Amino acid sequence: MRAATPYAALLPMALTVIVAYLGTMLWTLRTSFTASRTFPSDKFIGITQYTRLFDNERWMLSLHNLAVYGLLFILACLVIGFLLAVFIDQNVSGEGVLRTVFLYPYAMSFVATGLVWQWLLTPGTGIDGSIAALGFPDFVFDWIVDQDLAIYTIVIATVWQSAGLVMALMLAGLRGIDADIWKAARLDGIPAWRVYVSIILPMLWPTVATVFLLLATSVVKLYDAVVAMTQGGPGTASEVPAKFIMDHLFLRSNIGLASAGAIMLLVPVLALLAPYAYARSRRNRERGHA
Amino acid sequence: MMAQTTLTPPLVHAPVAVLARRRRFTPARIGIYVFLFGAALFFLLPLYVMLVTSLKGMDEIRAGSILALPVEWTIEPWRQAWSQVCTGASCEGIRGGFWNSVAITVPSTILPILIGAINGYALSFWRPRGANLLFGVLLAGAFIPVQVMIYPLVRLLAGAGIFGSLPAIVLVHLVFGMPVMTLLFRNYYASLPQELFHAARIDGGGFWRIFLHVVLPLSVPIIVVAAIMQVTGVWNDYILGLVFAGRDNLPMTVQLNNVINTTTGTRLYNVNMAATILTALVPLALYFFSGRWFVRGIAAGAVKG
């Protein structure tokens, strides 16, 4: 009787995992093989939805956008976040204030972030207007309405929002490094930049991997910021997979196609999770039970 | 093997004259401050612009630079944003969304914290068989994009008759918040001494009694962190509120987007910015008042397992 209580207490967790996570995933998987449109249907059509998906210009564009966005976003966040962390770690005065300033954007929603940057980057009335007033009258920053450049504006907005998080995590990692390593390096006469590159960064590998994983999953989930900032526009120029799926689920009533898209979105996530989980479990086994 | 080893003379190149003491203002140090200051400006820019825009009249906005301070300060945009703008069907301002968000956030914080604490407690102290595997899958689920799960959940909730209502959105937040909440509590409890638990069992405590009388009182720090994280996450959520809350309970973020991106006619940038600040106010205020706990939450949640 007593032994059953822990199991009973974990019932919500079990239900969540089995029904809300696994169950829904399986349902979506199944639906992706059917001819469902506005309503789910039982008509199995094999992988037709997937072929339709990859013939769909909008979907292919969304994939292309996500790849470009993901690469730039992750790179920019890692570099800026790392640099901010390193520079703050140099015993600068006002560290508390600086950290507050770099991290507060993370407390803002993607929607708010997108809306503010939409306003900032509006050609004419945005920042370009101020720069033009400084003496460059022909200066115009119209990326946000440009078919090819709109996706980059989303990079700017979301990097602004997330770099502080990367900084906070890297800083925690830096602070966890044995102070004596620095002393030994000073004694060896190693210049500071070299210490970071050859000694500190390799030591921070687990932190970097975690940060990378967090950033990558947030790339895949990109939705709110696009909706708020460009609505996927101009036209469909800044379309991303998550938005494609949502639009086809609720607006264009094509559940089958959307489900196929959702499953495809799952692929990179699983591709990232699997090696990460494997590496962690191997490290835990090496150390004995963590 | 005790042969005397002669040493080469020490390679010392220190002149007798004074070597430059490490001055505080080396070029490298100046460079650091310049970079940090520049970065701070970049990060503060949107906040500044938001505030400044929301306090100007529309003529100033059209005529002047986005960075200029208001010539004529006005809080009219704020008033309009709060009680006049059209959020879809009605034009009652964004205050409705504010109260909706409150109504969503409070239960969506309390419930996941409670369940997360129970889960964490069961996982770290009682460790039933198979629980760790379950937990692993739960954590993996946190990475799965919401789009994979959204439609079946809609059907489930519709089938239960609660789709598009407050209970629906709270339940959804519980489902999606459970991994991080469970992780936070489980890691925290894992850092508490196991002997505490053993002693309580010897004293005759059962599952719930130990939880209520021993573990929960010790959990105040992590509850604070969890609350901050959950309040921020739920308040800032858009997609779940959009789909599950129902037209009467749309959270502030959804209404904000409606106000700004779906208005026909002239765009009132100052009102838009005021509305944006109002929407971002709660998590921002929480952040500014609880800085250290916020960071602790990120660090704890990000170090998965």
Place this chain on the structure above:
Amino acid sequence: MANVHLRKLSITLGGKPIIRELDLQVEPGEFLVLLGPSGCGKSTLLHSIAGLIDASAGSIEIGGQDMTLADPSERGIGMVFQSYALYPTMTVKDNMSFGLKMAGTPKAEIARRVERAAGMLQLDALLSRKPAQLSGGQRQRVAIGRALVREAGVFLFDEPLSNLDAKLRAELRRELKLLHARLGSTMIYVTHDQVEAMTLASRIVVMQGGVVQQIGTPADVYERPANRFVAGFLGAPAMNFIDGEVDLHNRFHAGSLALALQAPMPAGPATLGVRPEHVHPDEHGPLAGTVTLVEPMGNHQVLWLDCGGHVLSAIVHGPERFTAGQGLRFGIDAARVSLFDPASGARL
């Protein structure tokens, strides 16, 4: 091997003075131990000799050159840290050669030095391993090796054995002593462990509260402690202290305990200090007491005696066994006692 000369060295950290106007001469080739409890400033002193902490006043001379403002890497020193501070992502070989590589030392020279240090410390088989794959003792040897390859004039050790278990500590202690004998370099060693200090040092500097209490050979500080602090810090079990007074006939009295002193002492209040090994049970001894506790230590016993309210410890070798509650007579070797001023603690 270089000498180290500190003149009126003062160090202030965070507004608080840690070291005040310290003068110290370290002779070339000697093994100097800085000994004291935590917070006494010994580590701070070592770090300032290394150049990791700036001195606020005074001068530091190493090998005849003024190094007060020099960078740590330019002082001709090598240092071994308590936590080893090995670069975790590099092999043992790279750990030892990284500093030399940075300094632009030619490859052949690096190889020669690494080989020599590895040979001295039995690290040859471990050169391609990473620190995580080494035991605590091996890691400490690598840390020493990294300092050795610098072929410095002075080696600094910051409590290098504190992280090791007792057995390993004893083993490495002996290796360090052999290493010093072999190299003949000047070594400055910080520890709070008086056994390490006694066995390794050619001279010991006992410190407390940033102030040097006594400098002397191990024999000096042990047999003729300069004050009560030094007397109580060295020796285990600690020296017995009894408060009493010296009368005009050069006799020490403390209640029922009386002892004729050998060296002439000023009359007045005094604290008698006698080490447990100088208290011996003696059937014909002048003093009487009761055994309150017996601690068998294998090759000797520690007896705790109550003598008229005073608690004394005695170390007894030999086969005779004692029991608690037993009354016995004992004597104190008056030639080996110390007397201290009760107020200042200074040796009389």
